[in-house]
Amino acid sequence: NITGKGKRSPNWGPTNFAVVPQDNEFHCRGPKCQKLLRKKTGESRQHDYSTDLMFNFVNKVAAKIKKTHPDKTVSTLAYSGYMTVPNIKLDVNLAVHFCWEQNRSPEFSKGYKKQEKYLREWAVKNPPKGLYLWLYYTFPHEQAYNGNYHCFPGFFAHTIGKQFKLFHDLNI
Numbered sequence: 001n002i003t004g005k006g007k008r009s010p011n012w013g014p015t016n017f018a019v020v021p022q023d024n025e026f027h028c029r030g031p032k033c034q035k036l037l038r039k040k041t042g043e044s045r046q047h048d049y050s051t052d053l054m055f056n057f058v059n060k061v062a063a064k065i066k067k068t069h070p071d072k073t074v075s076t077l078a079y080s081g082y083m084t085v086p087n088i089k090l091d092v093n094l095a096v097h098f099c100w101e102q103n104r105s106p107e108f109s110k111g112y113k114k115q116e117k118y119l120r121e122w123a124v125k126n127p128p129k130g131l132y133l134w135l136y137y138t139f140p141h142e143q144a145y146n147g148n149y150h151c152f153p154g155f156f157a158h159t160i161g162k163q164f165k166l167f168h169d170l171n172i
Contacts, residue, residue, distance in 0.1 A: 016073050016095075019061050025081060027053060047083035047118065055086035062091035073129050078122060085121045095129035098122050103135050107159050116166070123170035131172050 027033060027050060036053035040046060054076075062074040074091070078084075079099035090096070098119050102111040122131055137154075144151035 015071055016075055017065060019058050019074055019076050020079075021054065023080070025050070045080060047081065047114070049081040051082045051084045051086050052088075054082035055088060055090070058094065059088060059091045062093040066091065066093040075129070075132075077134065078118070079134070083115070083118050085118070085125045090125070090127050092128040094127055095132060096122065096127040097132045097134045099134040099136075101136060103163060104137065104139060104154050104156050104159075107162065119166075120170065123172065131170075133167065133172060 021027075027037060033053055036050075036056060038046070038049050038052070040049065058074065058076045065072050065074050072093070073095055074093050075095040075097060077097050077099050080101075083099065100115055100119060102109070102115045105112045107113075107116075125131075140151050140154050
């Protein structure tokens with residue numbers, strides 16, 4: 001909870017182990033790995049390109065952690081090239097954080113609608129240790145700060161209200 005005074009989720013803190021690849025597409029070059037990558041379509045950020053590779057790997061890690069440390073939870077991201085839901089059963093020891101990169105974009109935009117669809121699919125998949133959100137409220141301020149310029153603060157009050165209703169409806 002926000003105050004820090006309530007009961008803390010057992011999935012976080014010293015019982016949680018995060019497994020997330022670097023933020024790039026420098027994947028394993030071996031033939032087994034390459035078979036798990038999907039064909040590139042030319043889309044600049046193809047959200048299903050490495051889904052199978054990533055979640056097969058994370059699942060194996062979660063299964064091994066569960067055997068050696070049954071009190072630990074493995075968490076990972078659904079992000080960038082592995083944002084879509086994998087076609088495998090997720091290990092019972094796995095939590096997923098959906099990175100909604102377009103959450104502050106206009107809700108009628110193509111990217112927003114596509115990522116909202118992915119989020120809904122993740123909610124149906126219902127990762128065993130929970131589905132969580134990684135939202136991007138620091139933009140555009142973060143880009144302006146890093147670029148040493150001023151910007152008008154991002155404002156999307158109507159959209160964020162709809163998002164929080166969606167999160168509630170999806171039990172996130």
